[in-house]
Amino acid sequence: MKDEIELAKRATPITASAPSATVVSRSEELSPYSRSKQAREAERVLNRIIDDFDDNPQAMQYFYDLFRRVHCRGESIAAEGPRIGTTCIQAPEELIYAMGATPVRLCNGSYHYDQIGAEFMPAKSCSLVKATLGMLTSDNPVPRVGKLDLVVNPTTCDQKKKASAMIEEMGHPVFNLELPNVKESEASRLYWRRSVRQFAEELRGVTGRKLTRKNLKAALARTQRAERAFRAMDGFRRASPSVLLGKDAFLVVNAYFFDDLDRWCEAVETLNGELGERLEKAVRAVQKKAPRIVFTGSPPIFPNLKLPLLIERAGGVVVSDETCSANRMLYDMTAVDEWLVNDMVDSLADKYLKPCTCPIFTKNEDRQRRLLELVRNFSADGVVYQAFAGCQVYEMEQRSVARTLNEQGIPMLYVETDYSPDDEGQLSTRVEAFLESIKTRKRMRT
Amino acid sequence: MTFFSGIDIGSTAIKIVVVDEDGRLADQYVTATRSHFYKNAREAFETLLGKMGLRRDQVGYVIATGYGRKLYKEADDSISEITANGIGAHEVGKAHGGVRTIINIGGQDSKAIQIDSQGAVTHFVMNDKCAAGTGRFLDVAARNLEIGLDELGDYHFQAAGGPLDINSTCTVFAESEIIGLLANGHGKGEIIAGIHHSIARRTVRLAKKVGIEDRVFFDGGPALNKGLVAAIQAELGREIVVPEHPQTTTAFGAAILARSEFLADFAERLGAGRDFHVQAGLSEQGAREACSPQCDAGGCAVRHGA
16 A cells, blocks of 8 residues: 555656746747647736736746646646546545545636537536536547546536536546535535445445555545645735735646646645745735735636736735635645544545535535635735626625625625636726725725 | 826727816816727827817826726826726715715716715626626617617607616617517607616616615716616616716816825925925915925925815
């Protein structure tokens, strides 16, 4: 078993390169893939992420290069063992790693794939689901995941639930990980525990391995390292003035979707080292008075970093977020101290259900509490709430979140949008007006 | 005498306002935006200066706003049209006893803005990316009915029956709905009244999202349309304040802001001190605002709070 972990550690997904090394020149010859629409879209956004801002951290180069290779050049992701696609953060990745397989999160942010996926979905539906379907049906899927041994699809919102059959029709084996609609009840807890045990059983069939206390502990050690690295990065973002921009933070966590786990940890640890230095030397990523924003709602996934980029180009800074493509993914650390493997799986299941603040649950006061906590801890001035047009649950929760924040005197900007770039002009007006009103508010207070 | 200007480069029209040192409206100019945002804005600014007999260096500070604000490089600064609208409406609204809620319908968007007693924006909502219920909607309707935009108001009050129901809020679908109604023999008056009510319903829904407080101020080009004003009043169930120049409130706000930015800069540059207003060459009121509050100590001739 130890050997297997060693093997996994040594597994080099994309062409080996140390973090923060290789700088890829743009004039390099383009492969045929690079001329595809998807690649051009990714290239355009990536260049904006890099070039529109001064003084990007050196350690971000690892992530810029990674996205350039995987998203703009279509380099494939090699992985140890069977490859398990996930369509949501509710799929316990510790189980996947424990059985020597590699998870890759399929949630996609490309407008190009969104248009392809539109074929499968009603007119007004979620860009994320459409783009994921579009990517899976495409001849050139990016990230280039190759053959998926299994797609695990937690039964969350209606659109993701119904997408399951379509993914199956596309030729991918699908396991529906049954998630309850209610978070608080004991019945839900038991139901969810059974679902997770069934998932472990399913993985056993796919990988031909048995889940043991030993391999689960080893997997937990690896994911805990990632969680620690994320927490440390998150800690640096509390600093005011900020040392890291939100666009970079989103990119870092988005990379976790497909990057090799250990290599990712190493790169984030390097970044954290640099952030520590920046903090010491008082290197600012933004102006001192830049409005500090907590981002919530539908998840920004590369290349759709439209809204965070608009905020930061208008002089604001995203200091934290409450989204499933970043904070919600790695914030809650797993500490399993049970003795028996079955009990370990149960407590792992609890970790996935209890802290989840996804709006698919009937009641979701935890999300409001979490937002207030983030605003407080990160000294935020306001909240930007993104809802993808067609994502009913986020659209519906907007009212209660707005009310709660309003009661606390925290301004919120609600933006309904999708992956298309055509509302950028209009959105920039709204974002700028929001930031201006925050600045005026601050000026009046002092 | 120093002047200050706000240039609002909208999707449909360019609006330029010049204010004097005391923040009073000196002159204004409105022209179509067309396809050359930048060139037309520059020309419009020159036209207005020519009309006023001003040299460019007599305009101390220029703030650009509206969709084309970033393209207008000659401006000293730019600001979003929502903030500018808030400032402008606050200033204009003083004559009406003060306003707190603004409804603005522009060429391609509509907004509802709530401001505090200082004119600072506290809340706002804007329609999403489609042009339903905006100036463009009226434009398309007028073209379908083969009447001028400025005639819409008159037709509204000539409706034979009650206003017809126009259900489509989408500009494209409403077009076919209008054609259908014409084919069924309905008169232009009823159709136009129907269109106005359809826009009004949508706008009031937007306004309710920010919360309606105190007096409601309605501006933007379509506020010139008396029929639409009547429809919004009916849907809202209360009277609304329409300023004398609804099209230029936002540009006026930008000009007011240009003035205060200039005065703030000036105060910083000259610092406090005696004969401040003489050195600055500002009027009594301009100097009073520019040099407070540090000047008191310096023996400044301006009587603060006078």
